[in-house]
Structure formats: structure tokens, C-alpha cells
Amino acid sequence: MTDATMTIREMCDAFSVTPRTLRFYEAKELLFPLRQGQKRLFTKRDRARLKLILRGKRFGFKLEEIRQLLDLYDKGDQQYAQLSRAHEIASDRLKEMERERDDLTSAIADLREQMKWGSKMLASLRKSQETA
Numbered sequence: 001m002t003d004a005t006m007t008i009r010e011m012c013d014a015f016s017v018t019p020r021t022l023r024f025y026e027a028k029e030l031l032f033p034l035r036q037g038q039k040r041l042f043t044k045r046d047r048a049r050l051k052l053i054l055r056g057k058r059f060g061f062k063l064e065e066i067r068q069l070l071d072l073y074d075k076g077d078q079q080y081a082q083l084s085r086a087h088e089i090a091s092d093r094l095k096e097m098e099r100e101r102d103d104l105t106s107a108i109a110d111l112r113e114q115m116k117w118g119s120k121m122l123a124s125l126r127k128s129q130e131t132a
Contacts, residue, residue, distance in 0.1 A: 005042060006041070008022055008042070011046075011047070011050065015050055017050075026040070028067070030063070052070065060096070061089060061093060072085055
């Protein structure tokens, strides 16, 4: 390995991903490793792209959104289009995550109430069985 490239194993170790994950991203044309026979060599650019892919996935971005963002990098406008689109996607995703959080908070509160009711019912039934 040179400083400029990493093998698939080194990429897996560095980013805590599986070889299957890297091959999947390659098949989806998100990564473009160099080929030496059957060997894949990942460049600094591939590493940067993988870092962005994993970050996007962590935030819940769709693969197609991630692809669009990666494709905008080479547009030649000092990344304005890429950053602008990333901000737009992130803003939409944040709103969605906040709605999901609010729904989850409400569901948790409802479940707690149901569990309190269930505990009272169990205690009542236990009490009635003890006296029977």
C-alpha cells in the first residue's frame, strides 16, 4: 500500500465496514477504486467519499441523495452547489427527524400510561386471587 491507496481490508478496518459494504457502494457507483487484477485499491478521494457516505447514512439520507451530493463536488463552483444541496437535504431530514422524535415521545408517554394501568390491573387481580 502507498499513502495514496488503501486495500479493501485497510478500508474496512479504517471505517469499520465490511468488504460487502464497500463492494455494494462500488456497484452503486458511489466509490471508484482502482483495479489491479482482482485487487481493489482505494484512493484518498474514495476515502473522502466513503466518509461522506457513512455520515449521510447516519443522518438517514437516501443513497440517491448521497450520490447527488457526491456528483456535485466536481461541478467547479467551489462546492457551492454541493453545500447548498447538502444544506437543503439536511434541513428536510432534520425536520423529519424532529417529527419522528415527537411521535416517539408521544408513543413513549402513551406506553407509560398503559403500563401504569396494566400494573394497577395486575395488582388488583393479584389481590382478588389472594382473597379468593
